[in-house]
Amino acid sequence: MTISLDKIGRRFNREWIFRGVEYTFQQGGSYAVLGPNGSGKSTLLQILNGSLTPSEGTITYTLGGQLLEAEHVFKHLSLAAPYLEVIEEFSLAEMIDFHFKFKNYHPGLNRSAVIDLLGMQSSKHKLIKYFSSGMKQRLKLALAFCADTPLLMLDEPTSNLDTQGIDWYLSLVQQYAQGRLTIICSNQEHEYSFCKEQLRITDYK
Numbered sequence: 001m002t003i004s005l006d007k008i009g010r011r012f013n014r015e016w017i018f019r020g021v022e023y024t025f026q027q028g029g030s031y032a033v034l035g036p037n038g039s040g041k042s043t044l045l046q047i048l049n050g051s052l053t054p055s056e057g058t059i060t061y062t063l064g065g066q067l068l069e070a071e072h073v074f075k076h077l078s079l080a081a082p083y084l085e086v087i088e089e090f091s092l093a094e095m096i097d098f099h100f101k102f103k104n105y106h107p108g109l110n111r112s113a114v115i116d117l118l119g120m121q122s123s124k125h126k127l128i129k130y131f132s133s134g135m136k137q138r139l140k141l142a143l144a145f146c147a148d149t150p151l152l153m154l155d156e157p158t159s160n161l162d163t164q165g166i167d168w169y170l171s172l173v174q175q176y177a178q179g180r181l182t183i184i185c186s187n188q189e190h191e192y193s194f195c196k197e198q199l200r201i202t203d204y205k
């Protein structure tokens with residue numbers, strides 16, 4: 001998937017968060033969206049994934065050489081973000097089965113392989129409401145990485161992860177981000193140091 005932004009701006013009430021974003025996210029590339037707290041990274045990510053409209057400018061999506069409407073982007077997207085919740089009343093197995101009713105597994109994966117990847121065989125039937133914040137974060141990441149989608153978006157991917165969790169995240173990047181357009185919102189270098197391109201929100205204030 002390719003996403004092209006032409007003079008994109010977004011404001012809330014009278015306050016412009018960013019303006020004049022001219023940028024193309026190329027198929028298969030890895031991009032870090034950088035900026036301090038409150039600078040507009042998540043706002044830009046939501047515009048990029050079609051869940052928020054820009055206040056000005058145009059955004060164009062192409063997939064396999066064909067134009068794609070913004071309202072269809074979600075079908076091709078995997079997103080892990082602090083504001084996206086897992087369903088607390090589900091067990092781990094139920095959550096995985098539910099998620100993969102809507103998305104295909106990455107080739108070679110199935111429910112059991114995802115649970116193995118998480119190292120959570122003993123928590124297979126545990127309700128997610130009893131997971132620690134780090135376990136929930138791992139689950140969100142695994143659901144995003146293990147789906148066969150061309151667009152992978154991660155907002156603050158290592159929040160709540162310990163150093164082992166950060167290494168685990170980096171191993172997922174190596175195994176499952178290849179060939180996908182990967183966009184990461186972050187202000188922590190260990191999360192995005194592998195990204196080849198960087199976009200600084202502060203350049204568009």
Ligand SMILES: Nc1ncnc2c1ncn2[C@@H]1O[C@H](COP(=O)(O)OP(=O)(O)OP(=O)(O)O)[C@@H](O)[C@H]1O
Nearest residue numbers: 012013017035036037038039040041042043044187
């Ligand atoms: N729905 C909204 N209504 C009004 N203001 C909003 C709304 N959403 C975001 N904002 C404002 O837009 C600005 C950018 O917020 P955003 O969450 O995009 O920043 P961020 O760079 O992702 O921050 P962080 O690093 O803390 O997650 C902030 O000033 C925020 O208060």
